[in-house]
Amino acid sequence: MKRLIFLLISLICLGSMQKLTAQPKQEVRAAWVTAVYGLDWPRTRATSPQKIQQQKNELIEILDKLRDAHFNTVLFQTRTRGDVLYQSAIEPYNSILTGQVGKDPGYDPLAFAIEECHKRGMECHAWMVTIPLGNRKHVSALGKASVTKKRPAICVPYKREYFLNPGNPQTKEYLMSLVREVVERYDVDGVHFDYLRYPENAPNFPDKYDFRKYGKGRTLDQWRRDNITEIVRYIYKGVKQLKPWVKVSTCPVGKYRDTSRYSSRGWNAFHTVYQDVQGWLGEGIQDQVYPMMYFRGNGFYPFALDWKEQSNGRQVIPGLGIYFLDPSEGNWTVDEVERQIHFVRTHKLDGEGHYRVKYLMDNTQELYDILTEKYYTAPALQPPMTWIDSIPPTAPTALKVEKLKEGYWKLSWKPGTDNDSRNAPTYVIYASDTYPVDTSRPENIVAQRIQGTEFIYAPILPWTVKRYFAVTALDRCGNESTTAAESYSSTR
Template sequence: MAFVPETFILYPEKLNFASDKAAYTYMKRYIFSLYICITGCLAAMGTQRFDPLSSPKRETRAVWLTTFSSLDWPKNKATSPAGIKAQQDELCRILDRLKEVNINTVLLQTRVRGSVIYPSAIEPWDGCLTGTPGRAPGYDPLAFAVRECHKRGMELHAWLVAIPCFKISAATRMGNRSVLKTHPKLCVRHGDSWYLDPGQPETADYLASLCREIAANYDVDGIHFDYIRYPENAAKFNDASSYRKYGKRQNKADWRRDNMTRCVRTMYRAVKAAKPWVKVSSSPVGKFSDLSRYPSYNWNAYSAVHQDAQGWLREGIQDMLFPMMYFRGNHFYPFAIDWKENDYGRPVVPGLGIYFLSPQEKDWPLEDITRELYFTRSLDLRGQAFFRYAYLNDNHKGLFDFLKDVYYPFPALPSACNSQDSIPPERPGNLHKSREAQTYVLRWSPSVDNLCGKDVRYNVYASQTSPVDIASARNLIAVNVDSCSLPINEEFCALNGISFAVTAIDRFGNESEPARLPSGWSDKPNLSGRFLPHDSQTLDIPEQDSPYVAVVDAYGRIVSTAPYSRRVRIGHLAKGLYEIRTLAKKGRSKHIGYFIK
């Protein structure tokens, strides 16, 4: 479904700003600048769609992957070797699906509700892995997830649910290693659940110990705090005892905010002491506070749940934020601007409530999300995050297709968080090409970073224009490569005049100057005899026993999929060399042929 920006940009009164002159003036400068940008694109393209080639090279594209009650993963239980294999294969399919749409950051729920998905010396195993709380799954899911994300050039951030623990009815099943048994002083009852009490000074140290354990033992790219706040009905939260003991006659709301800030500060410092490059973030409530013209209706971070999230950015104890902006209309746009105006130079990546697209939820139209996507990108809010994976995977209202075909057409590097180190690594050396046992390979010498040593990754660029423009996302063919070589597709090598460039990127996101290779292979593969006939609009293919076919460009990216037919439409494709392949269940695919348009 095409995005029609005019419904938002040309007629801002559709957001109900027209009835409020001051609010309209407040938004005017942002809307006008966005309007100029959009109409320039539309005039150049002659279409009512943004130019997908404007896709930024740096943009955090994140998804929350929920393990609570196995909502997203795992559906298979690891109670046998076959179960372990099924659970791991399931995660790999999820990551392949995210890679298909150029997602670059996975927020994996690692601490669930007072329990974890890795072998911890502090808390018990969560039951999502085996069906039984406290039972080990027979492997390390967090280590496995980190490796599989890095294989695909993705970042993995360990998502920790901070303050809630578990239902009172489930407390006995949590066993003797639960926080209720090991640190009962830190726990309070609230409603039907146990919570950590942020008013107890030791709560910050306890949460920091979990962060320290993960940062020290796993090659995670980030640690992400969720529910680092008081609960929704905070007025009834049972912290009167800790307030009497530690409040020192301070205003209770201020005291609570100070408690949350102490937790965030302590956790942040614990991570940075272990590995300074690990990104530390949180997901505050999506409205920070009431605005002068737009109230939050008693649901905001600052007053309702005592999160001074903008203060955390100001103090420098968060590298980035993922505010949960699960709203639309006037509940979204003014508050997005407020986050941008108070980001203190650090990435703020809005979390979008894509679950509302589901008919079982609020049945939003796709345009509600696409408008928010374009608006937040225009504000340079450094990316987007989607809650949650299942709703993206299910392609509600065509969102997955929209992201793949329009909004995320090319890979992107996650936003840099380099406040602690802005020095790029050395340029890779000795970039060269070779043909090895019928395989074409790019190779280079390793780079060295000032803080991370050889713990760097590499980005590979290619273009038929020399020198390769490394500022353009369209030239990225591989991101965050963790080795010093890259196999190159045979059909790609058949193109004329391909130039390559390789850069090193450190764990803070600093990118080196490129090593360049100005020309392609002299012994290009001969693809003659394997080309399929077409008339530039439709392509004839041989009969296949497959439900779908995929068109793959010379960079190895799937650019189009369709149900199998003897004639495939290709009129929408740009000029270039393409491969066409079958596409079956579990990602099975086989080569059919090539065509040049």
């Protein structure tokens, strides 16, 4: 029966390959930008003004290519193993920036990434590795700046590595202090937590003392799951008190547990690493999850359906293992990724994440070209977080279009009446050759996340010039206003 179910699922995917699923107007298109070991960025050390600029240019090149492919979300690695890529009062700068632990690179990489993402209409989420602290060599290199030296009570050694101890109640407070730095000081759109779990298959993890002290009659397994859930809950509530619109997400192990359709074969989030992710979704202490679904066939489709069915209305964005397209990593062919994108859209999950951005930049097996030519041919807006706020902003008014010179037009409008300066709306520009402009069609989106009340329209190719325009307001939770439309032709 399980084989029959999987066969039916596969036939659905193959059938959808014959007819491209329409591109949704709202969809997360995310890429992980990995800084640890310089896997994706940076390649250059910031040791002089010229090399600082070169390091910045390397990130700009990545962001430009993501924008050109209509990605809308960048998961920018902000904390790795007890070190960070922003100016912190708690942990030192990662040595990947300059070649030296704790050395200021001469600019703030997180602030720079946020600014450059926003310029391109993309969200920037601070991707933070949480529980692991690195091996002995790494911890030794951090010296007195390591949390293992500053806060030894919340750190434990295990299998030649160090970890924060999820069983110590002070661990969640320490992690929240890092999150607070990021959320209060930076205009991030989200905080994204990685390795928020116990090490895999860790029956001898050194937490017996804490279990005796805090277990309160629970089994060890349930106590450990409760510890991770309490960290998730504490951070989620803390972020929402600071800035309700900042998205809180994790990238859990890709299979939650066995499903009625297929077995996880003993490797899953619930039992192996003590992540009760569907419990988090049910409690509403996640806005998004990016399950690491780096599997093919029956390792992907039944479990993707399970995430969707148990989402409680929260956003599920499967992480796709595009690194397996590299022959040195695996033996995938690009049609596997295409089938997974079709499946995500057919079953109305909320988008997909691509791990890692290097394989997009390298156009591995022509994946980047395939995305731009077949799947991401038009922009996409972010799905709204209606559980935080479902009220759209008031619409802009009085849209005017003024011709400046050949090939350039100035759009201007009056803002709505929204007063919340912290959650001030940005604007989406639409254009088409028909009136009124159909704002339900993603191919009519010209630009998004426009701040201020002016926009210069300058199409690269003269034959792509559009005749009519419309503008909507978009709040930080993704709610879109009604339309301010121009009522006459101005570009021809």
